[in-house]
Every structure is written in structure tokens, then in C-alpha cells.
Amino acid sequence: MKKLSAFLLAALIAVSALCSCSGRGSVPTGPVVDIGDDREEEHILLSELMADNSGFVMNCLDDWVELYNSGENEAELTGYILAKNGAKSEVMKLDGIRIPAHGYAVVKLTDDSPFRLSKDGGGVTLIHGSKVVDELSYDASIGEGSFSHEGACEYPTPGYPNTAEGYAAYLDALELPGVRINEVVSSNSTHIPVDGEYYDFVEIYNGSGEAVDLSLYTLSDKKSEPERYRFPETTLEAGGYFIVYCSGNAAPDQAPFKISSSGETVYLFREGTLVDRVKVPGDLNKDASYGRIGKGFEYMSTVTPGAENVTGYQADLPAPTASLPSGAYDAPISVELKGEGDIYYTLDGTEPGEKSKKYTGPIEVNSIASIRAVAVDGSRRSELASFFYLVGIEHSCAVINVAIKSEYLTGSEGVLNHVDPEYEHEAFVTMMDQGELCFSVPCGFKLHGNDSKKGDKQNFQLRFRSVYGMSKLKYKVFENRDIDTFNSLLLKGGSEDFVFCGFRDELCTSLVDGATELSVQAYRPVILYLNGEYWGFYWLRERIDTEYCAQRLGVSADSINLVKDYGDSVVAGSGKGLMDLIKYCKTHDLRNKEDYDYVMRRIDSTSLMDWYICRSYMGDSDLANLRFYSSAEDDGRWHWCFFDLDWALWNNTEDPIGRTARNDGNHAIIVALLKNPDFRDKFLKRYAALMGSILNEQAITRKADELAAIMEPEIEADRARYGLSVSGWRSSIEKLKSYVKDGKRDRTVLAGIQNYFGLSDSEMKAYFGRTR
Structure with missing residues (x-):
């Protein structure tokens, strides 16, 4: 069956039949009648129905059911009823409707009718007296199409035969709007x-x-x-x-x-x-x-804005298909391409055209192949198709290949040569895991980050936009997230930490994930290829945008206020509420209960405490890259995101509280709050609780070993690509663990807390069970 949209999903005005039953009288409603289960043969049949009329353009938006009179005489439908799914409670009397011999009547089902047809499937029963005359069932697969006894119709034809000729006659009878x-x-x-x-x-x-x-x-x-x-x-x-x-x-x-x-x-x-x-x-x-x-x-295929439409087709030229899906294979494979017209392809991931190699027979693949193909038939050109194959190559985690024009990658306009965030180009991303295809979709491709953009192992963004043909990725990427829709994703190669451990940010954020009220980005290990070239070990991450924030709060993305840095840079919505709050904290004494309550009503205070506690314990020295979000559809409170900890777990002599809670920018909020005795008490109790659960030597060492084990099978190839040694990587991991070894970080943190808050030894023991 040809796709419905190729014929019918059009802006047309309806024949009067739909909204007035072909002029044969209105359709009255009446009381519930008893439905028998006997069946008798009559000349009145259910010939077609449409359960979702949102795409079939009429001068009304109603469902409809078409009746056909196969007899030689006009039929009058007094005593007939329509019943939804054979139910006794949802019925419509058809008294007063007349159908000529071999003619049709179209019965519309409006919000005022006893029932509407369900888009999820169902059926209608035609009953005369107590006899079942006909039944017509359908399922949700018809979508915005119509259905008859023969199945889904090629195109709806209300009031006309379900044939190509009937459709032509239907169109010919339409009166277009001016x-x-x-x-x-x-x-x-x-x-x-x-x-x-x-x-x-x-x-x-x-x-x-x-x-x-x-x-x-x-x-x-x-x-x-x-x-x-x-x-x-x-x-x-x-x-x-x-x-x-x-x-x-x-x-x-x-x-x-x-x-x-x-x-x-x-x-x-x-x-x-x-x-x-x-x-x-x-x-x-x-x-x-x-x-x-x-x-x-x-x-x-030829767009004509401001001019007459001349040449059209009943269907777009489909993209070529491959005989084998993208994936990993043990032995050499032979890939056949199929499509209409001529097919042109490339093997290095670059975009094919009519000057590329013309497909004439199977493509033999015995190693790595990033095949891109296009079909051309006269003036019509299909979308690009992309396929990625690994033969005889094994990886311990998922594999991602990004296919992109070579000039968009390494040329003068290539993303690798521009730190400018505006340099985003169309690409095609394929992901597979354990040899099986996860998704293969178009996307935008660009660099990500600040200083890391200038490094050897750069980070990237995958942006899903309608301009590329995929406004959202629909796939459950992360096992620990109940999310299967994404506007964008990150490919993170370790950022500034890539020459050392390569997982500091993943370690820190995964520790707090679920144990705190902080919003963190999920991660998944992947091997990255660009146009079939090995690019190394990466972490696939969520990206903090309005969709990410909305999913956390269960609100609409349009309602999100997303602010970065020190609160003065707005990503989406408005940052005025946060800036006003910072100003308020600088000009008010929060030891005053009224002022304190004013601030607490505007923040997720646990999220705020968790951010400062975890950042201070982990000793992160990069405190400028911040994100906060709120929504009026939620409670309007500001929430803190915990991310970008590539400089964490380095310097154990770092003053944990004094540096983190410095009185500038948005940090003015925590500084003002800590002057309030009640808040300070909550903060210290929260600090002690988190040190007992996730901020300690055992938890950090265990997580570091877990992430190192994930990278271990892939680290040799990754280090070799970037001229680094495996031994250096292992040494970096041991140095990271030495940060907390034998309680060293605990002692530094507790000393800093006692000094910052001026706590006595007895107060320290009351909160933390020890002084150092």
C-alpha cells in the first residue's frame, strides 16, 4: 500500500456529504436500544470509516462512517442504528437518512454525537431492528487513513467508491477555498x-x-x-x-x-x-x-516560493536501503544497496553526489566502512542514507560513528578548525551496541566546551533539529534514566582530564547522582569514529538544556528559566528572579527570619547545600561554569546543576569552604544563608551525612576503580591515538585515589570547616563525631 500522505494529507475543502450526510437529512440521536446478536443479509453495508480526520482536510474535523446501498432501489434507514464496538450504550439512530440505489451516505460523528471513533482502534456495528447487518473493525495502524472491509484504504473517498477512479471523482467534486x-x-x-x-x-x-x-x-x-x-x-x-x-x-x-x-x-x-x-x-x-x-x-523536489507549483510526485524518492543493517560482524560481508533510480555512494563517510561512485553491484567490506548513499531519478534526489560496519573489530562498549562531509570536519569551514560555537554542520550519527544497531539518524555536529575545544581530544555535541530531518532523538540512551527523548547529546573525551584519568567528571557526578538533590548528567561509555576513522574512548552524556531541566521537574520546556555562569547570562527564559535574589542576599541580613524565609521560598535549599558541600569536598577549582534553573509550572524555586568537575580531586590543600563559598556572584546566596544559625546547622548536618555516604575514601576509591575497569579494555588504543601512555593513565588514577587515601581529604575538609565556622572541638564532635 502506498503511503497515505502521498495522496491525501492535503488542504482540501470537503464535499457537503461529510457534514450533512450528503444532503440526505441530518443524523438524529436517540435513546439506547437493545442489540441482538443475529445477523441478516441486507443491501446496506458499512463501506468505509475514518477514525482520525485531523489530516484529511475537510471543512470540519469530524470522524465519519460511510454506508453503501448495494440494492436496486433507494433505501430509507428508519430502524437502523450504528453502535460503537457493538456496545448497547453508545449507539446512533439513522432514521431519516436516504441512500439512492448503488449510492453512499456519509455519517459524521461529532462531539455532540453519542460516540466518537477511537484513534486507538475499535469498530462499528450496523443494526436493523434487533439484527446485526454489518460490522467493520479497524486498528490503530491506519493512523490518519480510512478503513474498509478490505483493510486500510489507499486513500479515503467519502461518498465515492474506494478506487483510484473514486478518489479522482472525489477530488474533482471539491471546491477549493479562495x-x-x-x-x-x-x-x-x-x-x-x-x-x-x-x-x-x-x-x-x-x-x-x-x-x-x-x-x-x-x-x-x-x-x-x-x-x-x-x-x-x-x-x-x-x-x-x-x-x-x-x-x-x-x-x-x-x-x-x-x-x-x-x-x-x-x-x-x-x-x-x-x-x-x-x-x-x-x-x-x-x-x-x-x-x-x-x-x-x-x-x-523543486520548491517554488511565490510562484506556481508545476511538477509534483505521489511520493518522495526514498533513500537507498542496504541488505545488511549497520553493525559489527565477525567475517567479511557483502552489502547490497537498493533504491529507485541510480544510486551513488562513498565509503569514507563523506556525502555522495552524481560524481561519486555509481552503484553497480555488492560492496565488499572486510574492515571498517562508513557507507553513504543517495538515489537520483531525473530531477528527484533522495535523502542520504548512511550505514556503518565493523568487520573483525571488537569493542567492549557501544560504538558511535559520525558521518559528515570532509570539508565540514577538517576543511576551512570544518568544526575541528573552529572554536566558534556557531560552526555546526549537518551529519549522520549511528550508534550500535554489542553489534546491534541502536539508532541511525541525522543530526548537527559541533564542538563542545571552552578550553577543551583547543585540545587534541575535543568534545562534541550532537544536536537534533528539524532542519536536519530529526527534531528529537527517540531512544533510551541511558539505563539509569527513564528518558527516551533528547534534543541533544554530548560526546565527552575527558576534557582537561583526558591526558590524566579521563573520568574525573564522570566519577564526581555519578557519586552524587541519586544521593543528593543535584541535577547531574547521565553517562555511557562509547567508542567514537568520525567518518569511519577511530577517534578514541568517549563518554556519551546528557546535555543541560531546557528539555533536560523540564524532564527533571516534569514541566514544559517552554516554562524553563535556565541561567549560567554567575546568574547574569541567560540561556532560556529569564534570569531576573535569580539576579534579584542575589541582590537581595547582598543587601539583607538573613539572620532576620522574614528575610531568611523570603530567600528559602525561592530556592531548593537542599540542592544549594549539596552543591557547595560536594564541590568543596572534591576541591574543584573551576567554579565559573555554573547552571541554575527554575519553572513557574513547578514551585518556581531555583535548582543547582552539578557538572564540569574535570579539575576536581586534585589539590588536597585547597581551602574547601573559604574558596567555594566566596562572596561574589551567585555565591552571595550561600554566604548570606550561612549567617543564619538554623541554616548553618542544617548545612553542617548535611555535610556530615554526605561524608558518611558518598564523600569518603571508600566511596570515591570504589567509583574510581569501577570507571577504570570500564576504560581498561579500550585504553591502549585510545592512548596510542593521542600519543599517551597506558602507564601514565594508571599513575594518574593512583594519584587521584591518593587524594582521599587514609582519610587525608577528610582531615583537610574538617579543618577547613572548623576554621570557617569557628567551631569548638565539642561542636565538631557533635556534628561529625570527630575533630579531624
């Missing part, structure tokens, strides 16, 4: 830039034959919010076009929403009344459009 949606691009990196940026867009066409006031119209991606974008006060001449840039920004003359590359419906309203809509298919290629050709919509 002002209508004409073309849509849902993933754009090429067409009509706006200040150097490329946005999704919707083209509106005035086919009414006369000028119209465009300000009467609105556009939305949500049928329940028709005024998300209001057109400007302008006149659109007959035959004219208007482009709406769907940037998702609040900029003037831009729609505050994007169009999902996974597919969604766009709605056009006039003074609040729906006049047109189009279901943009999820398989639309990047930089291609979905445009109106005649009365239907088709895929268009």
Missing part, C-alpha cells in the same frame, strides 16, 4: 534566507479572483489555537502569494511555531473559522516541499 495553503517546507536549509537564517515556511495563495484583506486570516499548528499567527494588515491581490516564515520565534512577521519534520497539520482560519488545512507528511525530504498540484497535494 485563499488557501499552497506549499509547505518543513525542513529548510536552502530556500529564502531571512537575515542569514533558514526557516520552515508556509505559502498562501489567493485563488479567489479578487483582492482580499489578509488581516482577517490566521495560521496555526494547533486547531485549538487559531490565532497563533495573525497575518499583517495588507491586501493580497488575486493570484498573489504570501510567505509565512515559521521560525518559532517572537520576531515580527514570523510565526511563533515551527513545522515538525516528523509531520503535523497546519491550519488556516478566517475570522476564527477553519477554511483550509494540510497535513504535512513526516517523510518529506529536507529542502523539498509539499505543494498543491490541482486539487491535491504532492511532493515537490
